[in-house]
Amino acid sequence: MSEYIRRNLEIPFLRAAAEYPALLLTGPRQTGKTTMLKRLMETEDKGRSYVTLDDYEALTLARGDPALFFQTYKPPLLIDEVQYAPSLFTGMKRLIDKGAKPGDFWMTGSQLFKMMEGVQESLAGRVAMFHLSPLSQQEIDPCFEPGVFFADYQYLLARQKNAKPLSASAVYERIFQGSMPALISGKFSDRQRYYSGYTQTYLERDIRDLVSGIDFLKFSDFIRSVAARTAQLVNYRHIAEDAGMNQETAKNWLRLLETLGVIFYVRPYHHNTLKRMIKTPKLYFYDTGLAAFLTRWNSSETLMNGAMNGAFLENYVIAEILKGYENAGQEITLYFYRDKDSKEIDLLLENDGLLMPVEIKKTASPTPGMISSFNALEKAPLRRGAGALVCLTEHLSAFDHSNFVVPVG
Template sequence: MFNINYRLFQQKAQMNSYLFLCLTCLNPPAKIRLYLILAGGGFIVNYIKRDLEDKILSLSKEYSCLLITGPRQVGKTTVLRRLMTPERNYVTLDDLEERRMAKNDPALFLQVHDIPIFIDEVQYAPELFSYIKIAIDNGAAPGSFWLTGSQAFKMMELAQESLAGRVAILHMPGLSQHEIYGSGQNMPFTVDLTALKMRKSIGAPVNMDGIYERIWKGSLPGYVSGKFTDRNVFYSSYVQTYIDRDVSELVALVDKLQFQDFIRAAACRVGQMLNIHDIAQDVGVSDDTARRWLQVLEKSDIIFYLRPYSNNLLKRTIKTPKMYFFDTGLVSYLTRYTSPEILQNGAINGAILENYVVSEIIKTYHNAAQDCLLWYYRDKSSNEIDMVIENNGQLHPLEIKRSVNPGSELVGAFSVLDKGSVPRGKGALICMRPELSAINADNYTVPVWMI
């Protein structure tokens, strides 16, 4: 058993420069001691390789500055610390002394800390961006600056203002089902038969029970990896930390208990068209307050929206967006579903499945550093399509169902896209069917596990 684990340790250590150096330089007894220390600390069982790793390394050879954005606790710091080489300095602005120097004297901060440098939680000192720009303009080498930030909108705004054309920006979502359960290289989801067949080799087949277990567990590495085992404590701490740090910074004098109720009210409406008034009434705040708080949730990557698809030839479309959460485990916790089995039979089982599919499709694009043109469709005649992907100049309609054997009538609304100015391509029913199949020549049935 020890030999098997030690070989696994060797394989994993090759992905980390520090450990690889130790393995090549230490004698066998010392290697064994290092193995035991790291195994006891959870190194072997807790890390899940991320699809963005290769992209991070390749872009660091081209850009002087790399910015990783994403929600809290999705693994930004963990990934970059594993990828960094010994000569790179690491500074976190969670350290109040470092933060004070970065804000009050950014020039001194960059003199004290040599490049290449990894600055964690850089959103706390936006004053650094102008000085990083100066360093890049003065010839900073590729890979000189690695930055992370938990407020994606704020980070994008700062980077575009100060570092336009000088920074590569990547968004790191929570773990995808490909990262947790699959194998091989990540591929952005497309409704192309050849690509769909290839997805069979990188996914992990599972039935409906297994899908809802994945939905219930969510995508945050701390819980999925087994580092933390008490789910209620984990998500409770996550929500409290988020409110104490991000929300308190973005909203002055917020009532923390009321804001937590607000997040729960939003979670009960995943996959639905946004109704700000209903959410506001549930919590007892004004519509304007609810609107501002939703903006906070969006800015901090807790929620996202699917906008309705429309063009100049489709004039009767609904204008209201649909709301989703990035992490379905957080939704399950907030809506008080205590097990995957109860969730599977609960009132939101269809909506949270739709949330899961939409977020997983978006992750396949984020993890390939590509944009995803994704909408939903609904018009005043009640024609509705769960998702519409625009790819290679065509619109691909997608419908999401819990059924194992969905009927052909479920793709009937797809033809409404024929009235638009962009041609309709192949469509798909994403469902619980165990294998890839087809309804007809123009529409496939795709298992949820293949996303």
Template sequence: MDYIKRDLENKILSLSREYSCLLITGPRQVGKTTILKRIMGNDRVYVTLDDMEERRLAKNDPALFLQMHALPIMIDEVQYAPELFSYIKIAVDNGAPPGAFWLTGSQAFNLMHLAQESLAGRTAILHLPSLSQHEIHGRGECTPFTLELDSIKARNSTNEPTDMNGIYERIFNGSMPGLVSGKYTDRDVFYSSYLQTYIERDVSEQVALIDKLLFRDFVRSAASRVGQMLNVHNIAQDVGVSDDTARRWLQVLEKSDIIFYLRPYSNNLLKRMVKTAKLYFFDTGLVAYLTRYSSPEILASGAINGAILENYVISEIQKTYHNNARECLMWYYRDKESNEIDLIMESDGMLHPIEIKRSVNPGYELSGTFKVLDKASLTRGNGAILCMRPELSAIDSENYIVPIWMI
């Protein structure tokens, strides 16, 4: 089993020279512990709060816990002892050196709330996603995906080309390090165990007396709707729970980084907009498993082939920003006249419209919808169609045709 170098490594090391505390969040089993152990050196103490004795001490006597362990320290699964945060704040305020505390946790929302309450301005918060296609198949430096022509062209030398079959194989295999690295070889057993562990540990802590089999069916129902506008009532009906229960369970999935949403873009100049978010999963392999597709070939011709491709593209773009410790404002557009844009990236006061298609030769007329953004309060910038074209091309000087393997 080989270690897969993570694009976030250099950013972690550079921020450790500036901040006394680093908090690394992300979904379960995406490699948070592995990356930090790989780069932490021999002088750092490692403590995991999966150890019940360490957890008991950290919760009941956080001051003694920190006295017992020398700095610098890495505390794994810190969400199990939120009592530590106030005492870490005291240590930082008393002059703890840069890089003194490395913290990891898999409940991003809760951890960020705790950090912002207790460690605001004192900690660097980074999000580690599952493996990106650049980390798995690429080389060289990862840069955020933008629609600047020189930036796109530079991706020729850092990303590995592939065709439609290759893209769907990447989608089907997913991006979990345990599978990609070869540590685990039975994909179905891995995802089944992943779900069981997630429900037993994370979900059961957030929802008392939950019906675990019913919740598993709920996750499967949500997975069948990736890339669609969220309809809570339909998901609730699928599994026989109330709409309020479905909303609470969706919040649990979002808080633990199983799902994320794309919100609709709107402003005062764009009228008659829909206001419903679209639903996506952080890992397309999990979606393929939950929706019972048995091979990349069947998935590529299945009912969700377009939706899961859209999910893959949006999550891969997000990863290029997370792996550079940057945020990207992303939206979609749909109005009541059926005008639709799959993705809008907002940066530097400009809106960049993107269509996502599984075609090798998408119709150039697809970029015509981009003009609806001319009425927006922000300037419309370069647009693109992301598709299965093997090489970079262009519709005109402002709209490009970009292969999905270039993300």
């Protein structure tokens, strides 16, 4: 029997449910959206009814007669897979404007962009939106204190006070295993079979809903080509050549992967005071386990010693930072820095008017020279805050009062 893993997003979601009449929880397939909300129904919100638009009769009613749908399924209500019937948003607006109570309508949806137009038009100011990512290590490992990444020594020390040091092999085991709840909770034990089914069933199903006529054999080649370029600058030409398609198709299919929450982009930090900047984004996978499956690494050991070990470590760390913010209900924009003189900073976080640089290295022997690129921010319009070198060291330490060495965890 699988064990429920408590999600950090539960608390901010419940807070919003006390204020907003409608709440929308989006995220990739299989990240636990329905599981989390059903758990909250059992423990915090008993009496709420549930309907899924995966059910043909419920979907037909929702699309054909939204008013009758809401007479049949009365609030407080959880509507699962709401993206299949965007016509419900208008009916929901009418009920809200007639005096719906806070938290009356909970919704889940897996196809973010497909829903946004209807939500923004019909429910503006009436809905709180959240994004549930795959599990973060804070959620998987109870030794870690909940919280978002912030380059402050005392804060980092408090977060890791109960954490056990991780060896490099343990880190790569986490990277290889991935962060999908069904695997981590023990619901499925065969990782290879799970990811094979995930790509063939869930991704293909959602893609059919968004675009007709896709050749899924070609799409399989495409997504493997994308995974082989994780933590790299996006190069449409190379992806298209590998998958045997034109660049426009590659661009469109990358948009599909972003829409479905499979990949995300980190944008280059750019300002006119910083000259000779690279302007191409980098792409990453939310779940490193899926990326490892797609690139055919058969074990964490071969991944750790293989040619992509640095890229996977970078993907893992940046995805963990992003998931930490998203699963706490907070927004964050991630940047990287690279100029045409080859100066590069893997990650920039903008917080309280400060730029926090983060460098990621596959090393257990950090040196100050590894963060020399931080000096490139001297001409940035925002003041440089404390920075961090995230690496395979086992303990938190510092180069000086504003540059810290943070273990991967």
